[in-house]
Amino acid sequence: MKKIITILSLFIVSISYSQAVVINELDCDTPGIDYGEFVELKSATPNFALDGYVLVFFNGSTSGGDSSYFALDLDGAVTDVNGLLLIGSDTVTPYPQVFIGENLIQNGADAIAIYQGNDYDFPEGTLATTTNLVDALVYDTSDADDTALMDLLGVTEQINEGPGNNTNSIQRNNDGSYTSTTPTPRQLNDGSGVILNALEIAVSQTQVDEGASFDITFTAQSNVDSDYSFSFIMNNQGFDTSDYTGNISLTILSGQNQVSTTITLIDDALNEGDEEPLIRFDNLPTPLIPFNNNIKIRIVDNDFVIAPFGTPVNPTFGIVSSTQPTGYYDSLDGLSGAALEQALQDIIADPTVVRAQTYTDVIDILKEADQNPENSNQIWMVYTEQGRAKLDFQTNASNIGKWNREHTFPRSLAGYNSIEADDTGDGIDIYWTTEADSLRHGNSDAHALRAVDGQENSSRGNQHYGQYTGPSGNLGSFKGDVARSVLYMQIRYNGLSVVNGYPSTTGQMGDLATILDWHRNDPPDDFEMNRNNVVYNWQFNRNPFIDQPDLVEYIWGTNVGDTWNQNLSTDTFETSSIKLFPNPITDKLYVSGKEQNYNISVFSSEGRLVLKQQVANNNYLDLKVASGLYLVKIETENNKSLVKKILVN
Known part of the structure; x- marks a missing residue:
């Protein structure tokens, strides 16, 4: 008799445990890009810890084979004062308590199910099962019934949310049946319980310069019936309370629904890089809940560093030296053809x-x-x-x-x-x-x-x-x-x-x-x-064609088959010995160097020759061309040459 009572007690506990939480609402398809999809769970008692539960998503398509495509471990999650837990992306409003990726939930015919267990119990491709099953919902978006998936989960009805891009959600009724109707996230489906008031964060600017100020406004969906105090924080990575001043503890007064604060950013004269504080609620008293949260703004640091060299459209030459080790390319000397290529590969793929x-x-x-x-x-x-x-x-x-x-x-x-x-x-x-x-x-x-x-x-x-x-x-x-x-x-x-x-x-x-x-x-x-x-x-390893650009000619170009020696690659006059200025220019391009005369060829960025002329040292070229980037080839009488970029305004 004692054994029978023990078995009966365990059976009752098992049933009680399985009814502790159910799938209360599902929005599997929303208009547009589906960022508004969510799942809502409901516990039999409020503020219920969901440790030991896992939510599993099953793919009912032919390719999906009625198997899992995602499992969400619910350890650490707790339902709210109404026993609800909202799961969705950070674009869902009100703000979810647990997050999943945008557009994660598939349309159907598919299923979601709550199990006792962990996410690692359901690796991707796990066939749907009733083992340790707590609750399951097989659903579709005007698709044919997936009877195989229903049988695997012990479900007798597949619920239709509506056709693609519908505005409905599937909601559980108190008797366990389902209705497809207007979504009610963070609210009991029958309208009972504590009516929560969602508080929205709005900023006057999404990008603010260091040293400037901006306003943050908090607006509740409805007027509050008494004074409600709350606070927020903005810390994120290196951004903290030392980077700003302003009131972060606020009160919405009874009969009102809004409060604002001004935040002033401190110009600290340090190059910390641009930063992105996250404005998020620190605590909210019931019935206030977040409508949105983790609002990101950009703080533009005005202490950025300017390099001593130019951008590719306003280039400089000879300022940055190669950091190649001494003798890095010595093994190439005296080689040609395939032997040269192999020796080069031996360096950069060692x-x-x-x-x-x-x-x-x-x-x-x-x-x-x-x-x-x-x-x-x-x-x-x-x-x-x-x-x-x-x-x-x-x-x-x-x-x-x-x-x-x-x-x-x-x-x-x-x-x-x-x-x-x-x-x-x-x-x-x-x-x-x-x-x-x-x-x-x-x-x-x-x-x-x-x-x-x-x-x-x-x-x-x-x-x-x-x-x-x-x-x-x-x-x-x-x-x-x-x-x-x-x-x-x-x-x-x-x-x-x-x-x-x-x-x-x-x-x-x-x-x-x-x-x-x-x-x-x-x-x-x-x-x-x-x-x-x-x-x-x-x-x-290095790109040798930046360090030794003439190597290109010995492998693919005009010197294929010739023997390479590093001194051949540098048989030009140093970039520091000749200057073209100003750059950018308007019309007059001055040439200054150590030679008496230079032969100048100017090419468009497409390689078209637009001007060829000899210019005396410390004189100028009258360059009347359209705005844009040009290549200037400078040659001396002893056939040394180099190419420089100029930008014409």
């Missing part, structure tokens, strides 16, 4: 020296390597030839106003891709060993990755250079840079080559003739030498 970083580490590399010389808080974007805040790196589906990573030798042409480990930024001191056959590491080789405007990256796609020549109106300041980066890739990795035309064979990229032309007409400047030094500091 597995005992060279390091490979992750694709995520490249973000940090580019923030340093592609830093805007005119503003240390920005990166310089290839193709669009302009700066953008380092903080504006693309982190979600929208690339508008964002920058990301551009493969100059596109992934699809090369045949390399990311792996899971690429998603971790583990820093400069953690790296992979790499060699010439490590083609996958080309995906994260910073010599061939550039900071780029997100939309322009999409516009370029995987086009070969020549097919793609940059956005309309560009000055061509990037052309030599990207040319040298893809030529580097051919030498660095076995299986890659740069060829004439626009090939469709994996591992090949074109157009070689265009790339050689870009290299010749846009020689390496200080910006490019600086990024070569930065990347070398991470990867322990």
Whole structure:
């Protein structure tokens, strides 16, 4: 008899435990981009801790096989005064208590289910089951019933939210049935319980200069019935209370629904970089709840550093020196043809020296390597030839106003891709060993990755250079840079080559003739030498065509088959011995150096000769041309030459 009572007691406890929490509301599809999707759970008692529960999402499509595609561990989550827990992205209002990604919830026919267990009990692809099941909802958006999924979860009815882009949610009734109607997040479906009042944060400006002030206004959805005091914080990373003054403890007076405060930013004269405080509630008394939260604003630091060298559209030469080790290229001397290429690869792909970083580490590399010389808080974007805040790196589906990573030798042409480990930024001191056959590491080789405007990256796609020549109106300041980066890739990795035309064979990229032309007409400047030094500091290899640009001619160009010696590559007059000024110019371009006369050829960024003239030393060239970037070739009577960039206003 005692044994029967014990079994009966355990049965009762099990049923009681399984009814402790249910799926109260689901919005699986919202108009537009689905950022408003959410799940709401309800506990039998308020303020119920959900430790030991997991929410699992099942894919009912043919490809999904009625198996899990996401599991959310609920340890640490607690329901509110009405027993509700709202789960959604940070774009959902009122603000969720637990977060999932935007557009995570699939339309249907699918299912969500609560289990006793942990997220690791349901790895992706786990078949739906009734084992340890607490509650389940099989749903659709005007789709056919998934009877197999219903059987797996022991459910007898599939609930329709409505057709695609509907404005409904599926809501549980008190009798356990469901209704599809207007969503009621953070509110009991029958309208009972404590009526919560959502408090919204609004800022007068989303970008504020250091030393300036801005207002924050808090507005409740309805007037309060007594005085309610609350506080907020703005700390985020390096931004804290030492960076501002202003009242952060406020009171909404009885009968009102709004209160404001003014925050003044302290100009500390320190170059801390642009910062992004997060305005978020520190505590809110019931019935106030967040309508939104973690509102980000941009604080623009006015103490940025200006580099001693110019941007690619206003280039300088000879200011930045190569950090290559002594004798780095000595092994190339006396070689030609295939032997020269192999010796060069032996340097830049030496597995005992060279390091490979992750694709995520490249973000940090580019923030340093592609830093805007005119503003240390920005990166310089290839193709669009302009700066953008380092903080504006693309982190979600929208690339508008964002920058990301551009493969100059596109992934699809090369045949390399990311792996899971690429998603971790583990820093400069953690790296992979790499060699010439490590083609996958080309995906994260910073010599061939550039900071780029997100939309322009999409516009370029995987086009070969020549097919793609940059956005309309560009000055061509990037052309030599990207040319040298893809030529580097051919030498660095076995299986890659740069060829004439626009090939469709994996591992090949074109157009070689265009790339050689870009290299010749846009020689390496200080910006490019600086990024070569930065990347070398991470990867322990260099782009030789920046250090020794004449090598290009000995491998692909006019000196193929000739014997290379380093002194041949420097048989030009030093860039410091001749000056072109001013730069930018309006019409008169002065030439100053050590020779009596110079032969000057001026080319447009497309390579068209626009003027050729001899100029005496310390005299000027009358340059009446349209605004834009030009290449100036300076030659002496003993056939020494160099090319410089100028910008005509």
